[in-house]
Amino acid sequence: MLLPSLLLAAVYIGYAATQYLAHYFSEKPDLVSLQRAAKLQPGNADYRYRVGRYFLLVERSPEAAVRSYSVAVALNPHKARYWFDLAAAYQLLGDRDEQKNALEHALRADPNTPDFAWEAANLYLVQGETDKALREFRVVIENDPYLPQAALQLCWRVKPDADALLRDAIPPTPAAYSSFLDLLISKKETAAAAKVWAQLVQLHQPVEAGWAFVYIRYLIAQGEVDQARLVWQQAANLCGLSAYQPSSENLVINGDFSLNVLNGGFDWLYHRSKDVSLALDPTQSHSGHRSLAIVFDSRGIEDAGIRQLIPVQPNTTYDFSAYFKAEDIQGAGGPRFAIQDLYSATAYFVSDELKDADFWKPVSGTFTTAPDAKLLVLRVQRVPAGSPIKGKLWIDGVRLVQKEP
Secondary structure: OHHHHHHHHHHHHHHHHHHHHHHHHHOOOOHHHHHHHHHHOOOOHHHHHHHHHHHHHOOOOHHHHHHHHHHHHHHOOOOHHHHHHHHHHHHHHOOHHHHHHHHHHHHHHOOOOHHHHHHHHHHHHHHOOHHHHHHHHHHHHHHOOOOHHHHHHHHHHHOOOHHHHHHHOOOOOHHHHHHHHHHHHHOOOHHHHHHHHHHHHHOOOOOOHHHHHHHHHHHHHOOOHHHHHHHHHHHHHHOOOHHHOOEOOEOOOOOOOOOOOOOOOOOOEEOOOOOEEEEEEOOOOOOOOOEEEEEEEEOOOOEEEEEEEEEOOOOOEEEEEEEEEEEEEEOOOEEEEEEEEOOOOOEEEEOOOOOOOOOOEEEEEEEEOOOOOOEEEEEEEEEOOOOOEEEEEEEEEEEEEEOOO
């Protein structure tokens, strides 16, 4: 019994030593060591693969790399990385048929890893196979947190067709559609962006309000007010903005400041300034449970830095009303409500000065829009513009309604 045990122990020690030496040599960065590792363990696909990488990246010998890679994929055909590097070696040799064959093996071995899909898509682009590239870019967009923007850029470059990309390359997810929408906005592809938004709506899934704000801002800049209104209506359900919708009783959104100010879409918009501070004040109110407090401390401003965009109809009469309080407003003139056309700057209404009021005072007016009117801007204007002003103003109950014929 002793002799067989010793022989078995010797065989095991020899096998373990061979494995150890093969692993030791495989970690060395020189070709001789890598080849020794492969020779010590000829059935190890990874050692053959490492020899191939050395030939490809260091020796710059794609022919030798192909020989080693071919052994590696024969030993382990389920490793996508082996096939991808074999395809890259064939590409350097100009053998497109073998490159394509290796690439398809790689994708069968691992069809869902975005890194591999990215490499495959770019190789397909080099080969001129756009449709296959788009399918792989779809995998990237759906699964990778960092590459979607680059993938979308390439998709649009090779096929600037929103319908085709929505069908072949863009997965039906809010994140993918929103990223694609952002790309189209940056390229001012208004018609294509509308198609993407329509598809996003059809998903009936939650969308971040910020995406809607960006799109609406772009549409307003392009004069596409009807589409901007539609997006805002659809954002009621998609973005949880149902409380921020206009009504026939009031076209001004959040006119009593009972809701938080979104600073986006068709809610109140504001910009911060060292000359004016804006705050929701629960200690002063007329129509609800708080008002907007505006504190002026300026050597010269044009307005209070808060405004709202209001879509309207042309040739239509509207009634405006609001309430205000003022405390110690100093300076020539005073702040006023002003309504004008956003695009033509046509002034429709300017109120009297909002000052000398230690109680809530009403302000109102009526005006008719021009034949080309689409969008108004309501703001608190400084008159005369650019002159110093100090003091505090509260506004509440801001309202705009279409006048009955």
